[in-house]
Every structure is written in C-alpha cells, then in structure tokens.
Amino acid sequence: MNNTIHRISEFLVGLLFGLGLILSGMTDPGKVVGFLDLFGSWDPSLALVMGGAIAVGFFAFSLAKKRTMNFLGGLLRLPNSQVIDRRLVIGSLMFGAGWGIAGFCPGPALVSMASGQPKALLFVLAMLAGMVGYELLDRFIHAPRKAKLNPS
Amino acid sequence: MTLAPAGFASEPRIDAGFWTVIAAGLLVGIGTRYASGCTSGHGVCGLSRLSPRSLVATLSFMGAGFFIVYIVRHIV
Numbered sequence: 049m050n051n052t053i054h055r056i057s058e059f060l061v062g063l064l065f066g067l068g069l070i071l072s073g074m075t076d077p078g079k080v081v082g083f084l085d086l087f088g089s090w091d092p093s094l095a096l097v098m099g100g101a102i103a104v105g106f107f108a109f110s111l112a113k114k115r116t117m118n119f120l121g122g123l124l125r126l127p128n129s130q131v132i133d134r135r136l137v138i139g140s141l142m143f144g145a146g147w148g149i150a151g152f153c154p155g156p157a158l159v160s161m162a163s164g165q166p167k168a169l170l171f172v173l174a175m176l177a178g179m180v181g182y183e184l185l186d187r188f189i190h191a192p193r194k195a196k197l198n199p200s
Numbered sequence: 201m202t203l204a205p206a207g208f209a210s211e212p213r214i215d216a217g218f219w220t221v222i223a224a225g226l227l228v229g230i231g232t233r234y235a236s237g238c239t240s241g242h243g244v245c246g247l248s249r250l251s252p253r254s255l256v257a258t259l260s261f262m263g264a265g266f267f268i269v270y271i272v273r274h275i276v
Contacts (some may be wrong), residue, residue, distance in 0.1 A: 065240075078213030084262075084269040090249045098243055105248025113249070126249065129236075132256050139235025140242070140257040144264025146227025149272065152215045153239040154232055157225075167214045171225040178205075178229020 053120055066159045072097040075159045077151025084148050231261075 073079045074097055082091030108110050111127070118124045152160065152171050160168040201215040216224060232246020235257050239248060242261075 068220075076212050078215070081215070081269055081273075084265040085273050086266055087270060087274055098239075098247075101244045102248050105244055106250075107243070109249045111227065114201035121274065127236075127251070130251075130253060132253050136235050136253060136257055137260050139231045139233070140260035141231070141264045142227050143231030143235060143238060144261030145268050146224040146229075146231060147239070147261060148268030149227070150214065150221050150224035152214075152224070152228065155238070155240045157228075163212050165214065167216070167221050168212060170218065171214075171221050171228075174222040174225025175229035178226040178231075179224055179233050180229075181226075182230045182233040 050121065054122060057120060065155065068101075069156050075156045075163075077156075077160075080153075080156070081148070084151075109146050127161040235260075 069075050073093060079091060080091055082088070083094035085091075112118075112124060112126060115124050143153075150171055152168075152175075154175060157168060157171050157175060161172055214221065228238075232241075235242070237243075237254065237257055239261070242251075242254040242257035247258060
C-alpha cells in the first residue's frame with residue numbers, strides 16, 4: 049500500500065515537471081538554442097525558467113535538508129558529494145556540446161517524444177545508447193582498473 | 201533580445217540533421233552520466249541546494265553550449 053502511494057506520488061511529480069517544461073516552452077529546442085545564441089537575437093527565457101525553478105527549489109531543498117524522511121515516510125537522501133574533478137567538468141562540457149547542437153537536454157527530450165517527431169525519438173534513443181555505453185565502459189574498464197589499484 | 205512566445209506545446213523546432221541529432225544524443229547521454237547530472241540535476245536541483253559542485257557543472261555545460269551555438273550559428 050505504502051509502495052503504491054510512492055509510485056503515485058512519483059507519477060504526479062513527473063507529470064508536474066513535464067507540464068512545467070511544456071508550459072515554459074523548454075521542450076522546444078528552438079527556444080533553448082535561442083538562449084544559447086548570445087550573439088544572435090538572444091532569448092533569455094531559459095534563464096528566467098531556471099531562475100524561477102531555483103527560487104522554488106531553494107525553499108523546497110532548505111526544508112528537505114532538515115529532514116531524514118519524506119512526507120510519505122520514505123527515506124530522504126540528498127546528494128552529498130563535494131568533489132569537483134575532471135569527470136564533472138569533462139562530462140559537463142560533453143553534455144553542453146550535445147545540448148548546444150540539438151537544443152535538447154534529457155528531461156525536455158523525453159517530453160518531446162510525445163510530439164511524435166522522429167528526431168526527438170532518435171535523440172532519446174542515441175542518448176540512452178550513450179548512457180548504457182557509458183555504464184558498460186565504467187563497469188568493464190574503469191571498475192576492474194580501480195579494483196586492481198586498491199585490492200580489497 | 202527577444203522573448204519568443206512559448207505557445208502551449210508548440211511543435212519542437214529541431215534544426216539539426218539526423219546524424220547530428222544522433223551525435224548530440226550520444227554526447228548528452230555520455231556527458232550527463234559522466235558528470236552525474238544535467239540541466240535539471242545540476243542546474244536546477246544542485247543550484248537550489250547551493251552545491252559548489254553543481255555550480256561548476258552548470259558553468260561548464262552552459263559555457264560549452266554557448267560556444268557550440270556560436271560556432272554553429274555564426275562561424276560555420
């Protein structure tokens with residue numbers, strides 16, 4: 049029963065997130081690239097959407113930071129890594145390059161699939177392939193190397 | 201500066217060609233896993249938590265985005 053409530057709340061939260069992306073126009077790569085195009089007719093929408101989201105998120109996370117359980121009684125865990133390393137920067141640069149080329153980041157791309165545009169679907173398939181590819185690489189190349197460096 | 205009208209669920213405008221879309225998708229997939237986050241994860245949630253790590257990630261992907269769009273729209 050408790051599990052069902054969690055699944056329903058996840059679904060509703062996803063629905064809200066997707067709706068926010070659609071309403072703010074962020075599912076349209078044209079608007080995203082319009083924001084990234086500083087030297088064209090710059091469209092600041094994305095910065096306003098992000099700023100608005102952070103304004104809400106700041107209070108939500110301030111509350112969440114004080115709790116160990118969520119309102120439905122589940123464990124509440126927030127990321128606690130403070131490491132700023134090569135992975136973070138190189139990964140973000142790669143992501144930013146792809147984002148600039150297509151105008152899609154993961155959330156809006158998933159929502160855009162519903163538009164039925166073949167390119168949106170193609171993007172998501174390539175993105176999933178990239179994620180799975182990374183995962184496999186990490187498991188079979190990085191992990192054994194790490195294990196060799198510090199044998200437990 | 202133009203605040204283009206959003207229009208409810210307006211048709212996504214994807215300028216990139218098919219092969220470019222695939223390349224971009226792969227970059228986004230690998231990059232977000234490698235950096236453990238995207239615009240929502242680092243950009244919205246991370247910055248809301250005032251995480252320095254997410255600030256570095258956000259500056260990195262925004263910088264790369266600005267750079268690539270400048271190349272694509274104004275150089276090539």
